[in-house]
Amino acid sequence: MTISATDQEVTYLEAIRQAMWEEMERDPAVFLIGEDVGQYGGAFRTSAGLIDHFGAGRVIDTPIAEAAIVGAAAGAAMAGMRPIAEMQFIDFISCAFDMLTNLAATQRYRTGIGVPMVVRGPSGGGVHGGPFHSLNPEAFFMNTPGLKIVAPSTAYDAKGLLKAAIRDDDPVIYIEHKYLYRRIKEHLPEKDYIVPIGKAAVRREGKDLTIITWGAMVYTALEAAEQLALDGASVEVIDLRSLLPYDEEAILSSVAKTNRAIVLHEATLTGGVGGEFAAVIADKAFDYLDAPVRRVASIDSPVPYSPPLESFFLPNKDKVLAAARDLLAY
């Protein structure tokens, strides 16, 4: 199985696979390590075909031991390799917390030796996966200097950000969204490209209200924006793409233009990283605010397994509309 031709549309998942493939071609130091990534081709088929092409030396199946996966990857990175460590579901990254935060994040600071490692895995709910298979983990790591965190929402960004993450000399947590794997597709450029870490993208321009978001919630925001356009309100949607570092300038200049802001994320509300963006807006864009800054997020609860409860738990277009209309009428 080779890279698919570029005259067809490429799914988000395939874009990730292409990025890994192309980087492994380009740089012999890049390798993939994780559970079921080799023989099985990945629980979601994200690494289908890789082991046949690159061999078992570069596509490594492991036991169920995330601390070991990330620890080994970090060690390899310190020795000069560029590993991609896969978490089968990003929820299991909690097992590797120590390796990531105490070791990898601080290694350069302590010893001058960088850890050019990517830890990637599928996040997010909406697939009836329940609490162990639906996490959005960014808040657990946002508070750790030394790490980078990215979360693409389009196939183009998925490929470009993964390449950027692999080429980055520091540990990057790459949060892919399982709901988008096969639902999002687009034509990708033939030639090599990256999406720089730390730059947001404006998905929709507007002048009455800004929604700051990322991942699968970008599509929820766009749906709400279309509905609001029928009401005569013009909504700007900013897809952050990178959470650490994040594009503060994009956030502030948008709020300066629209004077109203909603931060929308799929992770739960309290302690979610939305608070960080709301605080920066309140601090640095205070004079531009004509309404309070509001966050729309999942309810503070473990992710429900029951489908109607999960629908109730997650943010959706109607919750965004309610918040938006509130702010527009403030």
Added chain:
Amino acid sequence: MPTDVVMPQMGESIAEGTVTRWIKQVGDRVERDEPLFEISTDKVDAEIPSPSAGTLVEVLAKEGDTVAVNSVVARISAEGEASAPAPAAPAPAAEEKPPAVEEPPQKEPEPAREEPPKQEPPRKEPETEPEPRPTPPPAKPAEEAAPSDDSLEGRRRSKSSPLVRKIAEENDVDISQIEGSGVSGRVTKQDILDYLEKPRAAAQAPAQPAQRAPQQAPARPSGTPQEQRPVFAAGEKVHVEPMSVMRRKIADHMVMSRRTSAHVSTVFEVDFTNVDRLRKQHKAAYQEKGVNLTFLPFIVNAVVNGLRDWPILNASIDGDNVVYKQDINVGIAVALDWGLIVPVVKQADEKNILGLSRTINDLGERARTKKLNPDDVQGGTFTITNPGIYGGLFGLPIINQPQVAILGVGGIKKRPMVIETEAGDSIAIRSMAYLSLTFDHRLVDGAVADQFMAKVRSVIEDADFAL
């Protein structure tokens, strides 16, 4: 100061009147225009309404008294007044006890009006003339620098939001002078921006009496310099109607489009005779399928052919990039009673005449009955409009951003045309129309635009359509 109630003049020649009955007694509350007393004169008996709202505090003419026209027969005190009988009335003052009316049954005490609520003599003058409206006005900080109302509503009203405060400071405007339309009467950004644009001279609302409490007395000077010439002068007869959302959006879009694109137009003359013939041939058959066959699907099909040959007319400009749209989604402008909307025929290049007809019929119907979805009006890559619908020869439309071209279809009219054949020239009656293309010269050059139009014309004139 209490209001005098006088014996009215009921006719030119009447000089006096007799009070026949007091409907209200001293101490009674009376509303403005409420019947107060009855009189009898030479010409007519009448019920006289109260000139103001308040409490009847003094009656100077008893029942049966005849007094001269315009003499004071009673006095009414406005609310909140501590009142005492007026000294030296023309007639012996009624002996009723003075202010048992200290606390007239007011609805609410006016908050910002009096400082210490009730004290014996403070003869304040809240107003020298009768209260114009009986309903107590909402807490209006208009006159005085609002004594700090520390409630949430008060703070919203006086401090509004950081943005509004910034604008107010930059323009030297007092927020409390502005009518707020936001939460708790908060002045919003739009409110203050509208206020800054409004002409000072016409502050007294032309035409309508203010429904709500007036926001500023006419004579009040306000600090803001004029930035914009007013659209009408004070006193000019106008009828002001706020724009609908659709109208505002159209207005914004039109000027934005003109500012964005380098608009150039080219006009072609196209022979529709063959298409007309085809249309007449198939109209009945289409009607049986429930489809009304017009000229439009043929034009759309011709446009699609043109766009296939000249894809730059199906593109957009993004900064320094040309974005070639891979789908051909043709928007059709529909005039509505209340405005204008452009539903889009998606993938128009994949539809035949029947498919195009059906889609166009459906979109037009749903546009007129307001049943379009957001999806129906988005994603267009080229637009067709119909300036000829009311008989115009041709139009020069404005480009529908972010597209780079728009086709205007003029009226189809029969004209004598010269037909050239090998056997010689002759004159024939043909159905002709002017098709005008407005294009964005930033991206599309005249030669390309003309070749596109030539292709469209040849497709229509050859009329080799699959029906």
